[in-house]
Amino acid sequence: MTSSRREMTVRALARVEGEGRLDITVRDGHAERVDLAIYEPPRFFESFLRGRHYLEPPDITSRICGICPVAYQVSACNALEDACGVIVDDDIVDLRRLLYCGEWIASHVLHIYFLHAPDFLGVPDSIELARTDRAAIERGLALKKAGNAVLDVVGGRPIHPVNVRVGGFHHAPTRAELAPLAAQLEAALDHAVATVDWVSSFDCPDFDVGHEFLALQHPSRYAIEDGDIVSTSGFHCTASEFAQHVSEHQVPHSTALHATLDGRRYLTGPLARYSLNSGQLTGQAAASAASAGLGPRCRNPYRSIVVRAVEVVYALEEALRIIDRYRRPTPPAAAVSPVRRVGHGVSEAPRGLLYHRYELDADDLVAAAAIVPPTSQNQAAIEHDLCRAVEANPAASNEDLTTMCERIIRNYDPCISCATHFLTLTVHHR
Amino acid sequence: MKTVPMRTVVLGLGNEYRRDDGVGHVVAREVASRVTPDVGVYAVDGEPTRMLDAWDGADLAILIDSAVGDSSRPETVPSGTVHRVESVHRVDSVHRFDSGDVTLSPGAATSTHGFGLITALELGRLLDRLPHRWVLYTVDAADVGFGCGLSRATARAADRVVAAVLEEIARG
Numbered sequence: 001m002t003s004s005r006r007e008m009t010v011r012a013l014a015r016v017e018g019e020g021r022l023d024i025t026v027r028d029g030h031a032e033r034v035d036l037a038i039y040e041p042p043r044f045f046e047s048f049l050r051g052r053h054y055l056e057p058p059d060i061t062s063r064i065c066g067i068c069p070v071a072y073q074v075s076a077c078n079a080l081e082d083a084c085g086v087i088v089d090d091d092i093v094d095l096r097r098l099l100y101c102g103e104w105i106a107s108h109v110l111h112i113y114f115l116h117a118p119d120f121l122g123v124p125d126s127i128e129l130a131r132t133d134r135a136a137i138e139r140g141l142a143l144k145k146a147g148n149a150v151l152d153v154v155g156g157r158p159i160h161p162v163n164v165r166v167g168g169f170h171h172a173p174t175r176a177e178l179a180p181l182a183a184q185l186e187a188a189l190d191h192a193v194a195t196v197d198w199v200s201s202f203d204c205p206d207f208d209v210g211h212e213f214l215a216l217q218h219p220s221r222y223a224i225e226d227g228d229i230v231s232t233s234g235f236h237c238t239a240s241e242f243a244q245h246v247s248e249h250q251v252p253h254s255t256a257l258h259a260t261l262d263g264r265r266y267l268t269g270p271l272a273r274y275s276l277n278s279g280q281l282t283g284q285a286a287a288s289a290a291s292a293g294l295g296p297r298c299r300n301p302y303r304s305i306v307v308r309a310v311e312v313v314y315a316l317e318e319a320l321r322i323i324d325r326y327r328r329p330t331p332p333a334a335a336v337s338p339v340r341r342v343g344h345g346v347s348e349a350p351r352g353l354l355y356h357r358y359e360l361d362a363d364d365l366v367a368a369a370a371i372v373p374p375t376s377q378n379q380a381a382i383e384h385d386l387c388r389a390v391e392a393n394p395a396a397s398n399e400d401l402t403t404m405c406e407r408i409i410r411n412y413d414p415c416i417s418c419a420t421h422f423l424t425l426t427v428h429h430r
Numbered sequence: 431m432k433t434v435p436m437r438t439v440v441l442g443l444g445n446e447y448r449r450d451d452g453v454g455h456v457v458a459r460e461v462a463s464r465v466t467p468d469v470g471v472y473a474v475d476g477e478p479t480r481m482l483d484a485w486d487g488a489d490l491a492i493l494i495d496s497a498v499g500d501s502s503r504p505e506t507v508p509s510g511t512v513h514r515v516e517s518v519h520r521v522d523s524v525h526r527f528d529s530g531d532v533t534l535s536p537g538a539a540t541s542t543h544g545f546g547l548i549t550a551l552e553l554g555r556l557l558d559r560l561p562h563r564w565v566l567y568t569v570d571a572a573d574v575g576f577g578c579g580l581s582r583a584t585a586r587a588a589d590r591v592v593a594a595v596l597e598e599i600a601r602g
Contacts, residue, residue: 066475066477126553127553130553130556131556137557138557141479141482144479145479148479148480159477159480
């Protein structure tokens with residue numbers, strides 16, 4: 001009996017954040033290898049943080065990503081405030097959460113309208129979408145503008161904000177400065193609700209995943225800027241215990257590390273957040289989730305576009321609530337000084353849980369840093385989904401297989417630049 | 431009849447942490463210090479939605495960016511050469527093209543890293559969100575390595591672009 005082997009490569013994955021490749025080897029209908037190869041060069045952030053002053057990581061690590069700089073800033077602040085034994089007051093937490101809402105809106109809308117929606121509509125990219133559905137792209141642009149406005153007003157500028165510091169902010173906006181923002185967010189809310197209606201009408205393949213979901217959870221609100229770490233298997237730990245349970249390891253085909261939770265594959269990101277915390281959605285976000293038919297949990301990664309749209313509604317409502325009750329933090333930042341040599345911090349980046357750990361030396365310089373971004377944590381789960389899909393479609397042509405695999409990857413909105421701290425598809429049929 | 435003042439915006443594109451890729455920001459900063467506040471001057475990273483917002487409703491948008499030529503034939507891209515592309519008509523003899531000579535090739539947006547000025551111009555055209563007229567200056571980059579500061583050739587070109595942009599604004 002002769003065996004058949006088929007190899008296939010997608011050299012540059014399209015519509016993802018950054019650059020990566022996919023290599024697939026199929027032997028006798030069995031997916032022998034599926035390698036999501038992140039080939040962006042390693043960026044050595046953890047190495048060049050060493051020797052820097054302990055107040056610098058929020059600004060340095062924000063440079064890891066142009067899409068989710070706030071996530072890096074907030075996780076860094078949480079970790080360094082932990083090292084300083086400081087718990088910032090509620091007014092600062094509120095302002096930090098408002099800034100983070102801006103990032104969720106801008107990042108999710110970029111993925112929904114410019115990267116993911118074309119998959120469901122049979123168009124190659126957002127330019128073609130603008131030709132075929134101008135109103136949709138205009139809606140997306142209005143929402144992106146609203147998210148950028150939050151980042152601008154609270155963060156000082158829309159990309160790589162400059163107003164965040166360990167302990168809080170350099171400058172806290174006045175109520176008068178936030179007032180025009182509220183009007184813009186109010187107008188954007190209608191667009192966000194329309195977005196949920198739009199994406200929930202998309203035809204999604206049936207594809208439920210069995211991954212363990214891991215996300216932050218907060219006792220009183222949908223976790224964004226902080227929380228404890230929980231999973232769908234009942235796992236629970238604090239930020240300081242994260243590294244005891246999550247292990248990173250190198251794989252030959254990728255410049256990004258893979259991660260396991262106590263040896264198990266797991267998934268972080270919008271599906272995990274929603275499935276673990278959907279009961280904490282409020283107002284229009286809860287209503288939109290219900291009308292979209294999401295239910296209390298969502299295990300279909302194709303429907304992650306719906307979850308992201310619901311989270312945009314939530315982020316807009318939450319931002320409006322924060323502005324409504326806003327009390328200007330005075331002073332804008334808590335006094336900080338290291339009292340411990342090690343600090344841990346977590347937050348929910350748009351793509352999932354982001355962990356930072358800093359070890360400080362006697363001169364208050366960073367002696368060691370560890371950053372675990374969501375895309376690294378999700379790689380094993382994404383490769384598992386790809387294996388399942390390839391084996392379920394043994395007769396698919398290379399072209400169809402490429403389209404299918406790229407769609408699966410885009411379901412997770414991988415941020416390759418973050419993970420290297422990756423996309424090109426190769427399929428080998430043997 | 432009352433005349434409505436012309437709205438002009440200047441957008442410098444690039445990344446100042448990649449040497450000559452920062453020329454757009456350097457020019458924008460210098461122009462900002464020499465014009466009246468009614469001229470909107472922005473330093474942007476090339477993200478399309480922010481450019482669409484910045485030039486929204488403008489009569490004239492002046493865009494400045496760095497360019498990397500055919501690196502396999504470096505003699506064809508002398509460092510510091512200033513190119514000027516105009517969407518309306520040819521005015522002088524130096525690297526100036528009208529819209530009939532300019533082909534925008536947005537291609538497939540393979541990555542968010544591929545989104546940029548051409549995507550913004552094409553989206554603007556499709557959504558009727560282009561300024562009435564735009565002018566693009568590009569400066570060939572000699573060095574886009576890591577770090578701050580322009581190469582000498584690009585710094586000299588930047589001075590010439592500043593002067594040209596100021597003339598452009600005065601001319602309207």
